[in-house]
Amino acid sequence: MEKTKRQLFTNYYIKMKRMILGMQGTDGILFKLLIYGLLVGIGFVYIYPLIYMGSYSFKSLDDLLNPLVNWIPTQLYLENYKRAYEVLNFIPTLLETLYVAAIPAVAQTAVGAVVGYGLARFDFKGKKVIFILVLATFIIPPQVTLIPRYIFFNELNILGSLNAFLLPAAFGQGLNSAIFILIFYQFFRMVPKALEEAAQIDGAGHFRIFFTIALPMAVPGIIISFLFSFVWYWNETYLAAIYFGDSLTTLPLQLQKFVATYQQMFPAEMGLSGNKLNEGIKMAGTLLSILPLLIVYFITQRWFVEGVDRSGITGE
Template sequence: MLNTKLSHVQKRKLDDYSTKAKSFLLGVQGNNGFLFKFCVYGLLIVIGFVYLFPIIYMSSYSFKSLEDLLNPLISWIPSTFYAENYEVAYRVLDLFPTLAETLYVTVIPSLAQTAVAAVIGYGFARFDFPFKKIMFGLVLITFIIPPQVLLIPRYVFFNELELIGSILSFLLPALFGQGLNSAIFILIFYQFFRMMPKALEEAAHLDGAGNFRIFVTIAIPMAVPAIIISFLFSFVWYWNETALASLYFGNELTTLPIELGKFNATFDQMYTGDTEADNINEGISMAGTMLSILPLLIVYFFTQRWFVEGVDRSGITGE
């Protein structure tokens, strides 16, 4: 009898231990246990490392001297932080004047594209007019047309208008809803404004507000997440665009990505010599690359909170 009671007690303890172990490993609902968190955080760490590895690699090599690059014993951490690579890259890129031109040809078209996309998206979302669906479909079709298809016709058109070498070659398409990937931004604002309650507009109309005032005082403040998303994506796309910028700007304007593409040739022109120290090496190239992406990293560092909030509220994840 006593043995039977002991066996029941031991069985209950084993059941309790198994229940606790199952709860610890799998969680209550299967999504908050240790195994689930281990898999999720492990996957996030792997994905994060894949994205961070190039930046870590560039940062490490950009501070290496020629001796460290040739030393097989030095892999990641340089023996001394060799800042002269950045001094050379700074002079080759002509950093601050080039950065000023880059911001000039990216920020202004990005602002124009965001503003125009907001107006067009609001018009499609809140107004009814003939052939609305057909026109909206045509707007979305422009997103799947490769910009290379329109490259030559636009160049001929801009050349006839004497816009080559001017920011207007970027600005005018943005003002007419034909900037870089404008269709996706119009779709973002269209979806966002469709979710806006119509009761707000009706109340504003009863108070005597017109459509323009409703758009400025009600729609725009509510669409701040969409505005942030659109501007940041537009800014990055204009910043990274080199083919159109090289063709339209010619020798009049330049950007950091364009100068980075000519980095080796510019270095050879500035530092020509017979000694090995006068030749470009991987450390100098990585320093130039870091300087070219550093402004984007700084922008994201200061805007990441609004960027993440905008993605969360608008449901846009980018490409």
Template sequence: MAVLKTKEFYTLLRNDQVSKKEKYRIAKAKIARLLFGFNDRRGLLLKLIIYTMLVSIGFVYLYPVLYMFITSMQSLEDLLDSAVKWIPSTFYTENYSRAYSVMNIKDSLSGSLLIATVPTIFQVAVASIVGFGFARYNFRFKKLFFALMIFSFIVPPQILMMPTYRLFSTFELTGSLNAFIVPAALGQGLNSTIFILIFYQFFKQTPQSLYEAAEVDGANQFTCFFRIAVPMAVPAFIIAFLFSFVWYWNETYLTSLYLTSRSNDLTTILLQLQQFEQTYEAMYPVTENSPNRINEGIKMAGTIISILPLLLIYFFLQRYFVESVDRTGIAGE
């Protein structure tokens, strides 16, 4: 039976020449199609389930951020008042001004951007070259090198931290940005294996006939890489850069291990967040009945400041981020 439009359906129900049994059958079929759908159209029930799941999952992800933001906007009186839950009584920004001064945002933000950007550029460049080499060429011990690369990713990084620290100390890499640049330039940055595999998969899918045609026209290997491989792997470059940037930005243990082992002025936002309470107490000494005592609102303001740069980056690059993840077929950690 053809699908009746809404107007035709009501006209049919008001038609006295149609029996009640036939009207009931048509109404039942109409309601079934509305609830469960037909052909490729989703029914109302399926849409309700999907939207309920999306809202629930979204709430689980957004609740911590909403809680941090609302708490950061509450004064000490609101925090102590049990009646104030989600809506602060006043628009209180003093928490952010104090957190801004405690975290030394100017120096820590520049340090975070430096540590996240420079090693990421080296890591993406080297990973693309290594991935291109594995995908394009056959050479002796290729499978062995590939297996060793996978094995280096399987080994827990905690096992290698102390030997790596001893090695970096020997070459005087600790206490400077070189502790991150040199490993990234040698293909041993944070999770470099993942990026090599991404580029390997992309370059493996490139038709060999394109390289052969370019070589017939006189192109060398560098030309093939920069004129053929790189333009076709733009999504891989985007996703590798974004993930590498986020991982370097969020890395705190290695940053504190390599940078704070020697006297160094280079710091990051997350290192300042780790030392937030001690720095706050040093800048705002606490006396008896002092209003300077640290509270949950000030801590949450510092946390919001620490994640704000990444939120802004994702907001402006969301379209490229989603498209690249979809084309590379990987999931974030």
């Protein structure tokens, strides 16, 4: 009787130990706790600026000054957003940003598909050189080509119009074009050769094969390229500021001059303390300017993740 009790206890002890420490060190509760703890902790630090932004954007001046109000504002205060909305000139700027980001993204995707197809499906002299040059364009900082392009665009008289973005993009020299060519290269390499040969026997030309067989098989690639390109053009402020000057603006650019615009619209010397710019309004402006991207991201996030998987840099 005594013995069995002890046996039972040892059994129980071993079971507990296995549960906590695991069989091979990777499936115990302790290990799991550690992993989840780390992931949640790092994840929190990661999105801490976003939480901060969200919290501050709803704070009224009283809440901002009150040291007792930490994360949760005492009331639902929307005045910050109203102000920021006006300063950013939200809807017109949003439409302009969409125009500035989407059209070059379409061009870049189209040319990426065409060039990627050429590199993936044909053999010709100098293909290797071209391939290396494509990769090399990725590491050339845009600043080096910026000045000559600026002079060149000035002569073509396309500074201040979307063409300054669109032309390089349409010829595969836009933002990170090399990555998109690489993605399509990877996709088209996976199209079975037999399919192409069968179509050729049926009398289809190369361009018909490209449009009716290859492109439909690369639809995920098209979506991925478009999304990445869209986001990168959206966030581009350095080149946009130089090429567009004052004639085109985007939400990030408006955010950049937020303070100046605000002071122009709501002069502080009127004696109204409510007119002064505070963190709440700034954070509301920042959040408004990234809100469209956040929405796009949450709808399409699986494509972004897949984009990295499918770019083939991990080797197929």
